[in-house]
Amino acid sequence: MKPVLTFTERGIYCPAGDFFIDPWRPVDRALITHGHADHARPGHARYLATKAALPVMRHRLGAITAEGVDYGTRHRIGDAEVSFHPAGHLPGSAQIRVSVGGEVWVVSGDYKTAPDGLCEAFEPVPCHAFITECTFGLPVFTWADQASVAKEINAWWAANAAQGTYSLLAAYSLGKAQRLLRMIDPEIAPILTHGAVEATNAVLRAQGYALPDTTHVTAGLDVKSCPGALVIAPPSALGSAWARRFKPASSAFASGWMRLRGVRRRRAADRGFVVSDHADWPGLQAAIRETGAERVFATHGYTEIFARWLHAEGYDAAVVPTQFGGEEEDDMPVVEPADAEQAATEQAATAHKAAPETSDPATSAAPDATVPYPTGQNREDATASAPADPDPDDATASGQTDLDTGPNTGPDRR
C-alpha cells in the first residue's frame, strides 16, 4: 500500500490529496496545524486551518488565501479525507488526521495532553500511523500540575509586589503568554504587556477567548505609576532597552526548559517556571498509546533517542527530519531576530504583522535526508562504522588544553 503521507524536502506531503502539512517552503495547498512561525510559514498559495487558528495566522502572515474548518468535521481533498482535532498546544491548534482508502495517519503538530484552561483540550485520535513531535522526549521531562506552578508564580509576584519590585515574566507571545494570563491569580493587577503579547491578546479576545485585563506598555504610559506590576513580554525583550524601564525588577522565564538547571542558569533570569505547551514524557507515552498506532514517526525534538525507546517498546518507529522546532526545541533560542519583537513594539501593536518567533525559514538549509529510516538500524551503523570520537587523538589533546584545572581540582596556574 502506498504511504498516506511522505516526507519531502518541502515538508510532509499527501500524494492522494496533493497537499502539504506545515510545509517549510512555498506550496500550492498547505494544511496548517497552528500559527507558530515554524509551522505556519508565509508564501503558500492556499491555506487550510481550524477556524480558531486563522485569525492569528492572518495577523502574522498578512493577506493570505485561507479557509477555516471546524474541529472534527471531515473534508475531502482529492482522494484523501482530512479532519482537524484539538492538539492542546495553543488556541486553535490541531492535529491533522488524513485517511486514504481506510488507512489513517495523524500528524500531531505540537501538542500537550494536560488541559490548560485556555485552549481546546487535546483529543487522542485513533490511527494506524502517528507522526509525533518529541520536543521533550526524555524521561527527565515531567511537568508538575498547572495549579502548583501557578502557585509558584503567584507567590513570586506577591513577594515582588510587596517590595514594589516589578515581576518581569518572559513567555512566547502567542500561546504561552495567554496561558499564563489565565493560569495566574485573577486578583493580580495591574498586568502590563509588551506589544507583541498585547497584539496576540487582542486577536484572541476578539475570537472570544477570555483573558484578564492587560495594559499595553506604550511610550505614553508612566510605568512608575504602577510599581510592583506583573509585566509579560517575549523572551527577546528581556535585557533589552524596553525592559530597562522597569526598575527594580525580578525576571523570570516560563518554559519547559526551565526544568534543567543548566538552562535556567544560562538564561540568567532570577527565576524559571516550568510551563510548557508541549507534552512531557508521560504525556507523549500516553498520547502515542491512545492512538493505537503501530507506526510512529518522531519529528522534532530528541528524535533518535525517542524513536529508539519506541522501537524497544515494540513500535515500528522512525525518525523524520523536519524543520519544525525553533519555538521551543532549539532551547528557547535567541534564534529569533533579537530585536524584531522589540522593533514591532515600537511600531505599536497596530502593526499588521507581529515579529516572527523563529529564524527566517529562507535562511535555513534544506534537510539532507527526506526518507524515514529505522532508527535502531541507523544507530548500529553509526557505532559500527565510525569511531566513538571523530579523532581519538584529539581526545588526548583536550587533556592537555584543559590543564588549567589539572587532575581533580588540579594544581592551578596563576
Place this chain on the structure above:
Amino acid sequence: MKDFAALFTAIDQTTKTTRKTEALAAFFRDASDADRLWTIALFSGRRPKRAVTTTQLREWAAEVAGVPLWLLEESYPIVGDLAETLALILPPARSESDKPLSHWISVLRGLHGAEITERKAAIIAAWDELDATERFLFNKLITGGFRIGVSQKLMTRALSRATGQDEPVIALKLMGGWTPETTSYKALIETDDPAADASRPYPFYLAYQLGEPPESLGPATDWQAEWKWDGIRGQLILRDGTHHLWSRGEELITERFPEFSRTRDFLPDGTVLDGEIVTWDGSAPMPFSTLQPRIGRKTVPKKLLREAPVILLAYDLLEQDGADLRAAPMAERRARLEALLDGLPEDAALQASPVLSFDGWESLAALRSSARARRAEGVMLKRRDSPYLSGRKKGDWWKWKLDPLTIDAVMIYAQQGSGRRANLFTDFTFAVWKGNELVPFTKAYSGLTDKEFTQITAWVRKNTLQRFGPVRQVRPEHVFEIAFEGIQPSPRHKSGISLRFPRMSRWRHDKPVNEANSLEDLQQMLAAYGS
C-alpha cells in the same frame, strides 16, 4: 535538609553576590555546628568519602524509575549533571522528611563496609523521602562537585559576617588540608590558633591580565618585573622539620615532587615560599608538556624524575623564621628572598626567579617580546611597595602576557557542553587544509559569546552530516580564528602538533572555507615558535 535546600535554592536563584552572601551568612548563623561544618566543606570542594559508585547510582535510579539504563545515559549529557539527571528521572517521593544535612552525611558514611544490598536499600529509601531539590543535593553529596557559584571569597565573607571575625582571618582558617571528618566547626572556625596546623598555606595572591598599556601603571620605577613562567603555581612550606607543597587549587602535591624534600637541608624551619614549579633542563625551563606527566602522577617513577626534573622558581617569601611577612613591601620581601636563596647549590631544586632589569616601559616591552625565546609567556609586574594580598585583587600585581598566536581553522565536529552549557553545542574540533583534505588539529571550547554559541547551535542542528555518539560531524562551512599560547610537536596527534590553551578568538564570517590556513602554515609556526 530543608534549610540546606532552601539555602541552595536562594543561592541558585540569584546572580547577585550580595544576595548569595546574605543567604549563606543567615544559614551560618542559624544552622547546627555539624551542618555549618559540612556546608563549608561541601562548598569548598570536599565531600564525604564515596559510599556507592556512580554506576550503581545510575543502575538503581533507572530501576526505580522504570526506564532502561541506556535511556538514562542518553539523558545525562543533555541535562549535563548526573546528580540532577537522577533527581529528575526518579518518580516523586512517596513521603516527606526534614532531617538535617549532617544526618544524610552520617547515613552515607555509615554505608562503608555495608553489604551492597543494604547500600542500595538505604539510597532508594532516601530518594523516597526527599523532594526534587533535596534529592538533587543528596545525589551531589555522593557524586561531589557543588558548583553553585559560591566562591571561596564569598564563603569567607559570609562566615566573617556570621562570626564577626575579619575576612583574612577566616580565609586563613579555611586554607589547608582539613577534612570535615577530623575537625569540628569549633576547632576550624572558632578557635584562635590557625597556625596549629603546620601544613596550612597562605591564600595565594593572584594577578589580573594587564588590559591597558603599562604606561597606565605610572612610573616604571615603581614596578618590579619578572618573567611569567609557564609552569604551575606552588607554595612551599617548611615548618616543624617537615615540608609541604601546595598547588594554587589548594591541593597538597608534596608527594608528586620529591625534589623538594632536599630544601630542608638548605633552608631554616619557618620558611614559606611562593613560586612557579617548572621542569628544568639545567639552565632553563622545559616546555610545559614535559611537566604534564609529573602533575598527573602521585608517585613518580625514577625515569620520569630523570627526564623531567623540576625546580621551584621562587618569587616571593611569605614567612621567615615563623613570622608572617605578607604585610611587608614587595621590595623588602624580595631582598630577603634573595638573601635567603643566595648561594644555594644547584641540586637544591630552588632558585629565585630573576628580576628583570629595565629602564622604562619601552625597554620592558622589548624584553617582553623576547619572552617566547626565554620559554616564558610574558612578564609579571609587581608594585615594589605592595603587600602580599590574598585572592585576585586588582592593582598591585599584573600579568602582561604575549599576544597569542592565531590560525584560521574550519569547524568539522561539534559536541554539546555540560552544566551551564548543556544543550548548547560548545565543544568543537577544528581542522586545517592538507591539500584537499581537512586534518583535525585541535579542539576548542571557549571564546564565543552566549549569543554566538546559540547561533552555532541552531546551525549545527541543521547541518549535521553524521553522528558518532554525542559527536556530530558538521558541514565544513565555518571558519574560526583559533588563538593559542604555544605550539609543540606531538607524535600522538594526526596533525603532528599540539596547541597550548587553544580557544576561539573570532568567528570569521568573512572568510570562505577554502581560505582557512593549512597544515603547512601550522608547521611553519612550529618551526618558528615550537619548543
